[in-house]
Amino acid sequence: MTVTLVPPPAPQPPAVADPLDVLGVPGQVNLDYAATAPCARAAADAVAELLPWYASVHRGAGALSRRCTLAYERARQAVGDFLGARAGDHVVFTRNTTDALNLLARALPAGTTVVTFGGEHHANLLPWPRGSVRLPVPPDPAGALRALDAALGELRGPDPSGPRSAQHGPPVLVAVTAASNVTGERWPVAELARVARRHGARIAVDAAQLAPHAPVDVAALDVDYLALSGHKLYAPFGAGVLVGRADWLDAAPPYLAGGGATSHVGAATHDVRWATGPARHEAGTPNLLGAVALAAVCTALADADRAALHDAEQALLTRLREGLAALPHVLELRMFGPAAPRVGIVSFVVAGRDSTQVAAELAAAYDIGVRDGLFCAHPLARRLLDEAAARSGRRDLPPTALRASIGLGSTTGHVDRLLAALAALA
Incomplete structure (x- = not known):
């Protein structure tokens, strides 16, 4: 009898895990x-890879610190790219959306009026200064546009020369959610931005609930500021972000006073020069793992x-x-x-x-x-x-x-x- 030897099957490469698989507990x-x-697996893997190298950011000459500094700044770039940040925008890491919007509230020029709707999360209702305008919840998206147009027209007054410039009158900021955290309903952000532009107002968007579900692009929407939370974007390590125009952020006092936010501190009490750019509002040791986790998920979503x-x-x-x-x-x-x-x-x-x-x-x-x-x-x-x-x-x-x-x-x-x-x- 002739015996034919069958070669064993060739080893198969291990299955590549989807970076957007989410971790969970069986049965729950x-x-x-x-x-x-x-x-998301992308966030967990990015954190696990960096943990052996975990060290200070922007504060050391050793190999570990240099690698962590590079990872932190690459994370900033990845998040900015994911959100369509423009060349002149700052990408400031925060704790979450609430922290980001409070930072923006502290950076408003004196006399700024903020216009919101009654449908906002508390993070987009409570930080704004007294004298802010809260519009009723409209019956539909078209009603939101009409209400905002009327409110901004009243704040700015008639302008026979056409669209208002941002320099005409005290600053006005429109602050609106992109998707309701109560109902999930989407707001017409791009159209609201056009109304704001027509009246020379700026617009800030709470994208915490939209970004996990749909692409969000600051430049395409033509909005001035955007805030979101990593823990709602499958990166639950306590990091958020504020993306937006540099001028108000660079002119404002630092959100936190401390190390990393300064370019010079002298012996006299008031001999301090504050940094410009994101560092101005990121005093203290940053949440490196949160930033890296958020960037990893942004990259995975961008590739999906x-x-x-x-x-x-x-x-x-x-x-x-x-x-x-x-x-x-x-x-x-x-x-x-x-x-x-x-x-x-x-x-x-x-x-x-x-x-x-x-x-x-x-x-x-x-x-x-x-x-x-x-x-x-x-x-x-x-x-x-x-x-x-x-x-x-x-x-x-x-x-x-x-x-x-x-x-x-x-x-x-x-x-x-x-x-x-x-x-x-x-």
Whole structure:
């Protein structure tokens, strides 16, 4: 008998992990991305690679410090590129969106009026100076444009010569979210920027909720400032960013006074020259790992097929919203019409049930994590709860809401598990 020797199969190269895979705990369904998104593999890998080299930034001549300084400044460049920063923009690392917008508030020229809408997260309501203008939540995106145009026209007064220059009258800053953290509905940022330009106003955008779901480009949108948080962008290591025009930032006192923010400190108390550029507002030892993690996720997203990711998320979002609409006693909260563009965030109430109790039962009995409360947007959330009660005619709605939010790593199984649990609880 002839025996034929079959060579063993050639070894296969190990599967390459997707840098946008998210880390999680088996069995747990995380539907609270809008608060803090899970960590992407790209962020975890970037941090693990740098940890053996971890050392000071901008403060040492040794190999470790030089490598960390290079990693930090490369991270700044990567984040700036991801967000479409212009040649003259600063990219300032902060702790989160709240920190970034507080920094901008401290940098406003004296006499600046800030115009916001009542639909903002507290991070974009509370830092601004007294005398700021808060416009009502509009019924639709077109209403936002009309309201802003009217408000800026009133602030600036008639200008028979045409579009206003930024130098005409006291400065005005429009501060608006790109996507609501309560409803996920998107605001018409580019159109609002055009209205602001027409009146010689600047515009700052809270992109914390939009950036994880869709491309955001400062130059393409023609906005002056943009803020976001790494922990909502799959890089949960405590870093955020403020990107925007240099003039106000370089003219303002440092956000924090301390080492790294100075170019000279003399013996006399007031003999201090502050640095220009991002360093002016980054005193102290920076969050190197947070910056590197954020940059790694930005790079991975820039290399990904964002259109395909968007389509997959929108299919899940539709499944979630249609499933909630089919449940008796469940009401979705919204600002605009039901077909308004939105990201993967849905807030809702279960009539006759306390939202905190429902969230606790979802966690304890079904291993599902959602958010309950007013989502750090109290004026908006309370208004939407009142409107939901008026639309439905129900008097048994709770005083707070539930929020389910999805993103990378979310599946139809996760959505269906929530819907089944809510059906059982309701």
